[in-house]
Amino acid sequence: MDPFESEAQLAQLGALHKESFSWALTCCGGNWSDAQDVLQTVYLHILEKRARFGGQSEFKTWLFSVIRNCAAKEMRRQMIRRVFLLRHEDEQAPPSGGMVPGASLEMAEFQNAFEQALNKLPRRQREVLHLVFYEGLTIRAAAQVMGVSLGAARQHYERGKSKLREQFGSQVEEPEHEQ
Amino acid sequence: MSNEKNEERWMENRMQRMRERRERSLPAFAQVWRSAEARRSVSRQHIPAHWRRLAFASATVVFAAAIAGYWSLTKGQQSRRVERDFARVEGALLTYWQAPTDVLFDTVSWNEPAEP
Numbered sequence: 001m002d003p004f005e006s007e008a009q010l011a012q013l014g015a016l017h018k019e020s021f022s023w024a025l026t027c028c029g030g031n032w033s034d035a036q037d038v039l040q041t042v043y044l045h046i047l048e049k050r051a052r053f054g055g056q057s058e059f060k061t062w063l064f065s066v067i068r069n070c071a072a073k074e075m076r077r078q079m080i081r082r083v084f085l086l087r088h089e090d091e092q093a094p095p096s097g098g099m100v101p102g103a104s105l106e107m108a109e110f111q112n113a114f115e116q117a118l119n120k121l122p123r124r125q126r127e128v129l130h131l132v133f134y135e136g137l138t139i140r141a142a143a144q145v146m147g148v149s150l151g152a153a154r155q156h157y158e159r160g161k162s163k164l165r166e167q168f169g170s171q172v173e174e175p176e177h178e179q
Numbered sequence: 180m181s182n183e184k185n186e187e188r189w190m191e192n193r194m195q196r197m198r199e200r201r202e203r204s205l206p207a208f209a210q211v212w213r214s215a216e217a218r219r220s221v222s223r224q225h226i227p228a229h230w231r232r233l234a235f236a237s238a239t240v241v242f243a244a245a246i247a248g249y250w251s252l253t254k255g256q257q258s259r260r261v262e263r264d265f266a267r268v269e270g271a272l273l274t275y276w277q278a279p280t281d282v283l284f285d286t287v288s289w290n291e292p293a294e295p
Contacts, residue, residue, distance in 0.1 A: 010212075017208035022201055036206060043215035044222075093204075111200070114193050133194040161186065 009046065012059050019135060023064055026130040027071030030119035034078075038071045045070070057144060064145045068127070117167050125160030128153050 013020070028034035042063075045051035051060055051066045083149055118126060124146065129162035131142035 013212070014208045018202055021205050022198065025201065036211065039211050040215045040218060043212055044218050047215060047219050066217055092252075111193070111196050117196055118197075123256070129190070130194075134198060144238045161190070164190070165186065 007093070009053070013043070013046070013063070016060055016063060018068060019060070019132050022065050022134065024071060026118075026126055026134075027068050027123075029123075029126075030115065031047060032076060034071075038067060039069050041074070042067050061141060061145050064131075065147065068145065068147075112137065114164075114168070117164060121160050121163060122156075124148070124152075124156040125163065128156045129160045129164075134158060 020042075021035060024035040024038045025032065027037060042051065045066065053062050056062075057065075063071075118129065121129070127146055128139070128142050131137045131145060132139060134138055136147070139153050139157055140156075143150045145154060148156075
């Protein structure tokens with residue numbers, strides 16, 4: 001990388017690292033080690049200039065698209081490996097972050113159930129919900145990251161929400177009291 | 180409308196909790212970046228080996244093609260030489276051959292059908 005480009009990009013990558021990792025985690029269906037591999041591959045592509053920021057969109061949108069594409073490629077590769085080698089690898093659960101101080105055991109279990117339900121959603125539904133509620137992007141920006149039309153993104157968003165609503169029922173509609 | 184708002188707030192809260200949990204065990208940027216750099220240097224070291232393998236394979240293919248070409252050329256030349264020799268011998272036989280006797284002509288009658 002050119003010194004100027006590398007320093008500016010490195011600073012941006014560093015600033016977005018947490019969000020990037022979380023996004024990679026969502027793209028990999030919650031598998032911690034896959035997410036780490038994907039993020040490493042993304043950084044490698046940037047280092048080798050195989051992925052270049054052209055300036056047509058925001059840096060974050062571009063980075064998230066690269067992560068999404070790398071994760072999709074990795075998932076495809078794993079699927080092919082599983083089909084041809086007939087090897088079933090157990091999904092690695094993310095290391096538990098433990099309990100949030102002050103949160104009850106019941107709340108922690110509920111949170112686990114929520115995260116599992118989220119990871120079981122179809123890929124695009126999971127992605128749009130993550131981008132909108134976790135990253136705070138608009139549906140339009142989420143559509144740009146996902147490389148789908150605004151209408152399609154909206155549809156995935158609604159379907160994902162309704163699936164979670166079905167699973168968690170009344171708890172979704174009741175205003176939540178902070179603990 | 181109010182339900183929708185509640186739903187969105189609920190979702191944001193869940194995601195916020197998820198963020199808090201995840202961020203406590205995320206690997207540091209420097210760690211992931213260093214791993215990527217290590218992978219890059221490893222892949223750079225592997226490039227010459229890869230090229231060596233490719234060069235060896237190409238050389239083998241070229242060598243095999245050369246041998247096959249040489250073999251087919253010599254084979255063609257040899258068969259042409261054999262053909263020429265045969266032609267020479269055949270020509271000589273046709274020129275100098277004489278029937279030792281006329282007995283065969285005496286026994287064959289041209290008006291009767293030849294016996295099977």
